[in-house]
Amino acid sequence: MAAWSCSLPFRSGRLEKVTWMSRSTPTWTARPLCRSAAMKAPSSRAYSLSFSFVARTNTCGELRSAHVGQKVTLYGWIQYQRQGLFLVLRDFQGLTQIIIPQDEACSHVKKLLSNAPVESVVRVTGIVSLRPPGQENPKMPTGDIEVKVETAEILNSCRKLPFEIKDFIKKSEALRMQYRYLDLRSSQLQYNLRLRSQIVMRMREYLCNLHGFVDVETPTLFKRTPGGAKEFLVPSREAGKFYSLPQSPQQFKQLLMVGGLDRYFQVARCYRDEGSRPDRQPEFTQIDIEMSFVDQGGIQRLIEGLLQYSWPEERGPITTPFPSVTYEEALADYGTDKPDTRFDMKIVDISDFSRSLGIRFVQNALSYPHGTVKAICIPQGMRYLKNKDIESLKEAARSQFNQEIVDIICRPDGSLKSLLTKFLGQEQQSELVQALKMQVDDVVLLAAGEHKQVCSALGSLRVESADLLEAAGLVLRDPTAFHFLWVVDFPLFLPKEENPTELESAHHPFTAPHPSDMTLLYSDPTKVRSQHYDLVLNGNEVGGGSIRIHNAELQRFVLEKVLKEDSEVLSHLLDALEFGAPPHGGIALGLDRLISLIIGAPSIRDVIAFPKSFRGRDLMGSAPDYVTPEELESYHIQVSWPVAEAEAKKN
Template sequence: MYRSHTCGELQAQDINKEVTLSGWVQKSRDKGFIIWTDLRDRYGVTQLVFDEQRTPKAVFSEAQSLGREFVIRINGRVIERESKNPNMPTGDIEVLVKDLTILNKAETPPFTIENETDGGEDIRMKYRYLDIRRNPVRNNLVFRHQVAMNVRNYLSKAGFIEVETPYLIKSTPEGARDFVVPSRMNEGQFYALPQSPQTFKQLLMVGGMDKYFQIVKCFRDEDLRADRQPEFTQIDCEMSFVEQEDILNIFEGLTRHLLKEIKDISIAEFPRMTYDEAMKTYGNDKPDIRFDMKFGDLTELAQQKEFKIFKEAELVVGIAVPGAASFTRKEIDKLIDWVKRPQVGALGMVYAKYNEDGSFKSSVDKFYDQEDLKKWAEVTNAKPGDLICVLSGPTQKTRTQLSALRMELAERLNLRNPEEFAPLWVVDFPLLEWDEETERYHAMHHPFTSPKPEDIALLDSDPGKVRANAYDLVLNGNEIGGGSIRIHDKKTQALMFNYLGFIPEEAKAQFGFLMDAFEYGAPPHGGIAFGFDRLVAILGGQETIRDFIAFPKNNNGRDVMIDAPAPIDQEQLNELGLGIREVSKA
């Protein structure tokens, strides 16, 4: 028997019990005549004691050779600990060891296996299996499991059936680039790894499954950014005979359930906001509403005076930063430098301090008097003690820049409390978006999204104004879920493909199987997919998904632990029909 108890469960009531424990040596303290060793497993830490007087000599001698991370088994008796540790569950006891077996020796680890480690991120990713032994990483993985089980329990009780869909599918031209897999048996042909199970879950609705879900791996060969993984996990869901309201209600329920079960937090309201409103009010379609700083459109007011920068701008827009009138000139200059960074791209920033006495001091006092600035304060909802920050330029670009500034200021002012949760539905997205590079429309979500019925007529006259029957669930400034009501008839789907630039032959080649299925009685249906990694991270009070994934890739998409991706040998390439062929010479 390797263990009668785990290293986290022995307490005062177990004193005088004979026990067997197994685990890893956290550390040893050798005083010459007595050795204390912390033994660790997934469940906790128990202090062992090897006493020169009470421990067999051979066992005591062997204990002197123990190093960090040795795997051992011990037999011994639970005794009361003289110097108790109230900070650990096993802090009232220790185990007087009678027998010791070294199950496996260990090299000295490249970083300390403790909560606060001396290992940098790169070295910890290379030795991820050692990093997982640390409480913060292991606890994140246990937390991820708890969230997954709560998702499964909620959806199962709501009548959803979990169905696995294929990983080897057909490559499609929409969305991000696919990861492709060569077929040995069909030389020159390739599978793709799914970016989502979209078409399969729609086919399950045609098949009459009614309510489907899957916690599923998805893959996108995208240019990587910080905190984006080439493989990620979704909670993928689809329902038949539903309208948008049905889906929003079910998944509000799921989110409430998770917040209550995982965080013991009750959420009363899920406010709703149109895409247009989100862009005008916050400058992006996933606003963090835990704090205010709503945009105030100052264009009409600002352009009444002869300040050239504002006069020539398409949009002049500002925010009121709470309590920031106390910022020094040096702090404001740093803020101006921040918005001028290439990542943000603003040419500058105008500011106005709303002093506690009701007066104003601005960087444009030469052009705007106290009455003008008072109107700015009214539009931005500024109060005495606030700082009004104003950007100007092209409409969309300026909104994006001010949105970035708003989030940066919220970080600096500690307004983004990770233990506060503010969900929000964003609805009525544009169906199509214009791509300057290809000079054609692309689906903002995907080509199976249904347009709002009342907007279908606009497809011919003004396709950019057609709204999608689509919705995103935002939590604390992060999109955690998105979905839509789907097209479920062949005629409308063919029309959608046409507006996306597919000729009929291309649409048939890529999606003929789905179009054919619609001819056999497809029900009205819709669904949603949650980004599971992101959801877990936010519920865990963080925004870094890598900390909640067992074996993540780095920012370059590499697994530095197993050194992947990696070349494969020429024989394998030849088998796959990918061998390098010699060019014949005439």
């Protein structure tokens, strides 16, 4: 039986007192990580008046020995019922043991409660009593008491369940999604949704009440942005004209700054049609922020304050300011722009050391521009990894990055085992051991080649080998640790994948160039760094933003001359910049991802009430669905059936 906690004991009828108490002393009580079996509901001020406006006197999580003798009315679901003797009643706040009366006078109550199926919803009224000595349940917050029923009512009966509402019962995700309303009764999902609500509320308090931000709702029916291939379309009643569901309120928030709003935020619904992608959702939520007259540091301090203020106490404190690395540093040290800094295993550059070695593939690699030799050292790799693990790591580098990897093992006697050893003298071997800080049983993965490719490959192997070490029992990453990191100084433009002679924005075309690189913009735009910043948490990108271009001429140059895009579709934004647009910048935090990391949920689906499957389907209501041709008429569209389906329809 899951143990639930409750908030501070409180009495009814003290609205005014509780009101102000809860306003001035919001508390986040300490909690274990919620993935543990002993799930607890997040307790807080949010529960103080859960009995207001309804007929219950208490919730199922709050009765204690102090309540003994009181007559209470509880509403909840039958979690468990045993032999007509007692049942366990559950609501969102916890569990209470209910004693079914056995005397003849109450036989109808006994019959009612004994016959009600599990998960039926009932009202019970009764007296709070101490449990008989020895029958207390210290694991249950209400474990000292039980309620002796006087009257009861079955409010709604439950038919046979597709799965049991118990945390330890494993069920397939498809089944959970189909019966999402039943899965929502689990203590884990109750906790997740309530914690999410509370964190967002704290964020709002910080932004709106403490720092003068204005919550502005922006349209979701807008028009297609250039290159907006991932935007959902919405046909309008004007033939051939479509709205588009925007991927973010980017244009609107910039226009709000032009409009003098000064400080904007929104918990914004965003849309992205990426087809089937694991752990992505076609609609998602971001904490969207924009400020005028701000620089990069200003936004960073704001976000650090925001996260610190809204951080659940039960997750331990986070320290600010967050560390910051440049994009180049992140790539060189971790092989990625979203490094997981909870563990070390940094990439080590041994190009200089390698130059003196007479090894052909090494010399060959170093002879190219950006040629490099790098390595990562897997601590205790010999003890925790199997040979096939190392082979699979090497194969992954080959298939995903076209990168050959050489492994070096440090034997128990300190000697090295590798293809390379025959090319290395004793002194060179110990230099290598020193450079890589190798210890007995460590495994080194070495790569030679082009800088970016080598870094990316080793960065990927770093995370994969950490996963393998942990699967084998070595704790490398503290599961309770939260490592925030700013990554800054990204390139402003990247070569297009399909045609590397053309450039595209690394993030979006409104990102301002780094002030030191302004002249490069006109001479060598590939070298220009941007004023973009990413916020990374435990190796996941949880936010990104930038200082924006506020000068119309510069914006036009970037769009037309560098990106070669048709600026006409953005004419309203270019116009706006000409009317005294203030310098401004902002950021967006991915709320679903952030909450799932805070909670330690395996998927963002666990922090969304009604998520879609990875194919973008709602398995409960079966969306999307067919509509009749008549329904399409007023939107002047018709379905272009793929040939096979059209044929099938004909027959």
